[in-house]
Amino acid sequence: MSVAESAERSGGGHLRILVGLAVGILLGLAAHSLQGPGGKPSEAVTVAVSIAEPIGRMFLRLMQMVVLPLVFSALFLAVVDVGDLRRLGRIGLTTLFFTGLLSVSAVLIGVGMVNLIKPGRAISAETQKTLTSRYRDKAGENVNRANAAKPLGQTLVDLLPENPIQEMAGAVDGSSKGNGMLAVMFFALLAGIAATLRPAETQVLTGTLRGMYEISMTVIGWALKLAPLGAGCLVFSVTAQMGTDILRALAAFVGVVIGGLLLHLLGVYSLVLALFAKWSPVDFFRRVSSAMFVAFSTSSSSATLSTSLKVAHDELKLTPETANFVLTVGATGNQNGTALFEGVVVLFLAQVFGTELSLSQQITVVLMSVLAGVGTAGVPGGSIPLIIVVLKSVDVPADGIAIVLGVDRILDMSRTLVNVVGDLVVAACVDARLRSSGSLQQHGN
Ligand code: ASP
Secondary structure, three states, X not given: OOHHHHHHHOOOOHHHHHXXXXXXXXXXXXXXXXXXXXXXXXXXXXXXXXXXXXHHHHHHHHHXXXXXXXXXXHHHXXXXXXXXXXXXHHHHHHHHXXXXXXXXXXXXXXXXXXXXXXXXXXXXXXXXXXXXXXXXXXXXXXXXXXXXXXXXXXXXXXXXXXXXXXXXXXXXXXXXXXXXXXXXXXXXXXXXXXXXXXXXXXXXHHHHHHHHHHHHHHHHHHHHHOHHXXXXXXXHHHHHOOOHHHHHHXXXXXXXXXXXXXXXXXXXXXXXXXXXHOOOHHHHHHHOHHHHHHHHHHOOHHHHHHHHHHHHHHOOOOOHHHHHHHXXXXXXXXXXXXXXXXXXXXXXXXXXXXXXXXXXXHHHHHHHHHHHHHHOOOOOOOXXXXXXXXHHHOOOOHHXXXXXXXXXXXXXXXXXXXXXXXXXXXXXXXXXXXXXXXXXOOOOO
């Protein structure tokens, strides 16, 4: 059975997920309004959260469980199925072009909006002090992680894993010594290229990995059946415990981030889809909606990868090898929403601290945010240590990150949605370009 056929088995149901999300958000907001005196959650809310949270996390685990086998097998099979290294190179370059185009425009939108609206000017010295002391510990942890960031040369060396098995474990639990998921992807790419050169000798291994891919997609089919409940529980626990006082204090900042993300999602993606993939944006967004909902509720591009692959095969009918290649690489390497967010946070904090950034410093922020979008792990809050690296490069106090940590989860949900849709947009554009140039065979619609 082909990859596309196997994906077809697992069923759609984006409307059911939407209902689950809506119910989760509404119940969460209602629970939030039941807060007792002193803004503490009431006992009933604490109990409800203690039930909903583990259910949501079990849904998340079910998806995370298959990320590693899926990344390895999907990338390996993509290379083997393309079968021709020149064609693979063309797919790689086209992917790089669209990734660059979308990332740069995302950061420019974000940076343009912060300069125009200046949300940092709206923060009083008192709010700044309160938030900095409330999130000091969490900020400190992130600063320590950022301090451990390696120089560029070492980062490049670490793309080649010394011990692939260790990198695989580390990519999942964050203990990786090298580059985690990027190193695993590199290993899978090289293994795939080697197998392409020795098709007869590696037939059994390719068959085994095809089996691993099928197993992962089947498990995801089950996870998606639980998605209405799982996603609902995840958003319920976030909204029930949400700090509305912080949301109010940072309203201008939150508005700029959400506004920028919406502009990128509805404006840039629609334009690129219409221009390069000849795809009606409304139809496209409808088809990819289940991936959007899963991304929003999990805040993790990696955990959403399997849903994106399923959507690409079932709904968009993209050529399996293009979708497997672009989406797997994109889940870590193409994060437009994150890049936009990073640019906004750095300039926002510069405004809060009254640091005037010169044009060349702003260009540094744009470039570093684009690169940080490539290096960010597709996990909740994955961008925070990289934001600290960018803050330091333009002399903005790094522990100022504390100011935005209280609203990060809700913004993380939104930027992850944009990240995941960005991967699907790139996949659709690469597929359309290569089909029109005759580099891919037509895949049945
Ligand atoms: N949560 C984001 C993702 O998984 C990464 C980030 O922006 O923190 O795509």
